[in-house]
Amino acid sequence: MPLLDELRARLGEGAVLSGTALAGRSAGFWHPEPLRAAALVRPASTDEVALALALCHAAGQPVVPIGGLTNLVGSAACGEGEIALSLERMNRVEAVDVAGRALTVEAGLTLQRAQEVAAAHGLLLALDFGARGSCTIGGVIATNAGGNNVLRWGMARAQVLGLEVVLADGRVLGALTPYRKANAGYDLKQCFIGSEGTLGVVTRAVLALQERPAGGATALLACERFTDVTALLRLVDRALAGTLSAFELMWGDFYALNAAAGGGAAPLPAEHGYYVLVEACGESIAADEARLQAALEAAFEAGHVSDAVLAKSGPERERLWAIREATEPEQHAYRATQTFDVSLALDAMEAYVGRVRAGLARAAPAAVLHVFGHLGDGNLHLLVGHPEAVAQATTAAVEALVYEPLVACGGCISAEHGIGLEKKRWLPRSRSADELALMRGLKRTFDPAGILNPGKVFDPDPQG
Template sequence: MTMDMVKELRALIGETAVLDAADVATRSAGAMRPDNLQGAALARPASTAEVAAVLGWCNAHNVAVVPVGGLTGLVHGADGSADTLMLSMERMNRIEAIDSRQRCATVQSGVVLQTLQEAVEAEGLIFPLDLGARGSATVGGNAATNAGGNRVIRYGMMRNMVLGLEAVLADGTVVSSLNNLIKNNAGYDLKQLFIGSEGTLGVITRLNLRLWEAPTTRNMALLGLEDFASVTALLKRMDRDLGGTLSAYEVMWQDFYRLVTTEPAAGRPPIAQDYPYYVLLESQGADPEGDSDRFAAALESAMEAGLVVDGALSQSESDCERFWGLRDDVEQVFRDGYPVVFDVSLPIAEMEGYVAGLRTALAEQVPGHHLLVFGHLGDGNLHVIVQVPHDQGTALRPVVERIVYAPLAAFKGSVSAEHGIGLEKQPWIGISRGAEELALMRTLKGALDPRNILNPGKVLPPAP
């Protein structure tokens, strides 16, 4: 079947558009990307019509399809197998239009996030979604996983930035909700079916994305705080005092800050490494003189109130990039052990107790571990990384997963804040979704993909 598949798909979309299994095996997702990149073939359609042709053929022949974007996911959402067709949007990478008056962009789903950011910035606009993998992640993948990133506190998740989209269903039907309206209450909002569905309900091919006017000022500070009560109080104070310009509120626990500011890491500590918590604060506005004064005054007030004990204030754009570089240097977690990576969401008031509970349980059950915590605390998202000895990673993973996920049930937390479910978090989705919700998800999956060819086995656990 494999040779027949390659031959027939090449007849549909072109000789060079379909790679065989040997070519698929040469592709690497990188050290931080765990996907198992197996596949009988990899199809690279160049248009929506070609995507429809490929899916129609696969549906008729009952061939499983795994859509892939920039391969920057962390939950095995793009795992394939020897009889799977991998479907890449890499050739659908055109920015079709940027409308500065309507403040929107029409793009194909294979456009790389950073490419879009740079293109709209040239028009005096921004697409505010931003994350460490911006140079590889695609906007279609961002939509399929409902990506979050660094500025959710101000602009929301990817879901908030999609005005409309076009998707192809499992049988090759093209569904277009490709409008550019912020307000559109004409019946069901069908685009939301595909945003965050991880390619299990349809393949996103084109999007209309909302843009914003580019801010003309950016002020940042890296701050040292003595306790978690100060962390939460500072968030509320800065959100109020900055008058709606707060764009990021990132927190690093001490162990993570030390990791990314100690050789061989490239970063150097802007402030001492001795504080329990570090806050990365960013404000974006449009009043060069007034914004800087307001930012400095807000920080001075916070220091006078005893919330902040040390800090470094950005003096230039390069300082801002250096501060963000520390927060984004996540690959340092490979230095001292095998990292088990988590992405959870919970009420801010519960975070201190939650992390304390993790420390206690890990100390009792996982000898030789190292706990690293950081994240987008302003929107309730923590990244938890548990380093364990390299030779014990596989054996200890189930123990660590139970320690990290089980406590979330008590306060209705989420096992996935922004990374998705994929295969990795599928056994734990019941902590965050009730039986009725899972049943409705299965109903949607059965209606849109009755032969279960689209990313089968991902997101939803088997029915009880």
């Protein structure tokens, strides 16, 4: 391919991998097969990203930006005729502004490394989720990732102060402002946050940091009824005086499987309807534990909680979080799995899950439904486990069972994982025709040739 020869000549031999050099490259955490791409391009600077995209734009060559490849909806899926663009060589920390509480990094840096840098300066990068060690800042921003701390600090969008983005034709938009207030016309960076690499490639970012809480208290609670769970959320939010940072819900069957997989005795007996992981982060461990203990006592008195355990050490906290974050037990328990993340009103959740469960009993009687999620954010994750391999018709039927009921209750088909390839046919359930038309208009404006991550989020514009 002449384009690959030119890319090698301009970027260097090691910047362009193809053929046997791609043999050891995985398509992602959830996809063990080899990466399928015409080549993997690995620029080492913003200028090199701009050069690579300019050349691909001129040649009409499709480009798929990839990060840590932990995405669940195929946002970084790459075809044999496409070029994968990785910023793995752009992983530097450029500046830590302690006084201004801001961190400037290249987009190939992992989230965990960014967290560690912030912590070394007594600050907190509030973004956090299970893939922290693999996902990259660019991927986090491109998917507007959520995670464990959204209840208190918001999604990725809330953590981004400034961005540098390279457009499809190689132009560079440099808006690396470190200010929390910058109200000068359209906030263009918002177009790229959550765009899944379809509008531009994020190369550098300025991230907002928080003062690192000195305290921390974590508890696992058992409830019998869903109404107890929602009442508990209000109670602990009031009692913890602004320090509530996580309120994670697990249905009983999900908890039973994951608690047993950890080895040793479960923190609480697996005999209750619901389990809630509550975490407070405030000014001191003693104060946080005292407030949380008082909240638990009030919850017991009100009849909302049946049992509870308060973590007394770092390892105990990690054990509780491992139950909530683990995915391996479900992967090992079933031959095939389907994962979903949806958002909807709290008062609609119990009926919604009941409807999905009843539908599965009819359409896929052997399937098992596990439900968990960030209840404080209105976000549920559903995992459907199949004991045997399933036909495509069955997986499609399961998707319909999960997504169709959301229309009636005003829910969203994707709370935090994005659309990618897996959910794009369901996008009209959450977006109107006018909204989709505006999205396609943005795509034409930023990427008129349609080379960036083609086919993701929605199909190519028929007006193309």
